[in-house]
Amino acid sequence: MENSSSIRIGISACLAGDKVRFDTGHKRSNFCMDELAQHVEYVKFCPEVAVGLPIPRPTIRQVKVGDTIKVCRPDGTGDVGPKLTQYGKKVATEHASSLSGFIFCAKSPSCGMERVKIYNEAGTGNTSEGVGFFAQQIMQHNPLLPCEENGRLNDPHLRENFVMRVYVFKSWQNLNLHSVGMHELTQFHAKHKYLVMAHNYESYRELGRYLAQASETPIEQVKQSYISGLMKALASPASRKNQTNTLAHLQGYFKNDLSKIEKQELCNAIDQYRQGLVPLYVPLTLLKHHLTVHPNEYLAQQVYFDPYPNELKLRFGI
Structure with a gap:
């Protein structure tokens, strides 16, 4: 963040x-x-x-x-x-x-x-x-x-989406204060992968594919195409279905670390979110807890977990 x-x-x-x-x-x-x-x-x-x-x-x-x-x-x-x-x-x-x-x-x-x-x-x-x-x-x-x-901004989904996009865009602006090559661009995308997946699965695949095939394209053109695609992918609030899919992907990283009871507890939290019984922060808090207990460097860098200050409580209402 x-x-x-x-x-x-x-x-x-x-x-x-x-x-x-x-x-x-x-x-x-x-x-x-x-x-x-x-x-x-x-x-x-x-x-x-x-x-x-x-x-x-x-x-x-x-x-x-x-x-x-x-x-x-x-x-x-x-x-x-x-x-x-x-x-x-x-x-x-x-x-x-x-x-x-x-x-x-x-x-x-x-x-x-x-x-x-x-x-x-x-x-x-x-x-x-x-x-x-x-x-x-x-x-x-x-x-x-x-x-x-x-x-x-009175709508909790639009409010959360706007603030998230502001923080992502600021991150992009900061990145461009320095020299940006394909390596830096790929790293930036890696950090935002699950955030994109939660908003638009097709864009998640397309952006990854684009970067993988863009090595011969002028870097300024790649940057412009990438950030346009990223901001477009994030333009609308994430659906409950897409969020549930993303949570399930993240859950997969812990399949060898959790006990049977812990797995069931996480499954239940994700399913309760899917049904609209609890807000997004409930399964996310559980995932973040497991990430603390079972560190994973790739997951730890994911913007999806903390896209903006937690004090704003934006995921309490979605």
């Missing part, structure tokens, strides 16, 4: 508790500021204030005028769409290598990741298919960057 103090995450300033909203309010996220903040450093952005809008200010929204979408007041005046786009490009470029994730304010015409309301010109109806102008630039220019919205 990475040195937590070095992890920097971009965040919509209102989620950090800053009173920057149109009504002088904020949308402080308890998870972000009371829990995750103990382990990461935030870089705050309020694109609307950054492009010159005052506090308080008239509300703005996305409005479709012909084929164009404006970000303006309900009466159609004061379009700041181009400024928000320009500011988004500036932030995306300047912070491309220093951020390991981004948390946006949901439904905002500037910061929403998805389902932002787009009104018709008459203001009589809307569709929820927009993307915030600022958020769109951040995601478009940094497609590998783990991004999430405050509302979705």
Whole structure:
């Protein structure tokens, strides 16, 4: 796991508790500021204030005028769409290598990741298919960057998945601070094997196969293909079925070390997890206990066991 103090995450300033909203309010996220903040450093952005809008200010929204979408007041005046786009490009470029994730304010015409309301010109109806102008630039220019919205972070599976991806991406960024050859890349993949298996078994096989056959490919091309494949594989929460399969694989390493009773206890814990009777941390805690008693160097390096600080208790709810 990475040195937590070095992890920097971009965040919509209102989620950090800053009173920057149109009504002088904020949308402080308890998870972000009371829990995750103990382990990461935030870089705050309020694109609307950054492009010159005052506090308080008239509300703005996305409005479709012909084929164009404006970000303006309900009466159609004061379009700041181009400024928000320009500011988004500036932030995306300047912070491309220093951020390991981004948390946006949901439904905002500037910061929403998805389902932002787009009104018709008459203001009589809307569709929820927009993307915030600022958020769109951040995601478009940094497609590998783990991004999430405050509302979705209330879902324990999405929350766990986002934090895990942030830590993996930071690990990748740290790796690339040094010269990376096939040896370093293969080592990196070896540490993340079971994490990938838990999310996407096919990707687990494909990534391993790709690295095994890539010795003649230019290393920069291999790196780009690999990290794209890895982040794509981790993009969605792991299913209970895939997690159970991964736990069973890990269990196999101890087949010659455990007593009959210990084997049965571990089997029961994995099966109870499979049935949804206990959370993931129950069989994982048992596996980690056996790993302590019966050390295995290969397993000990697996990111799957501790992808982020245990204090976050993210596996208690999945």
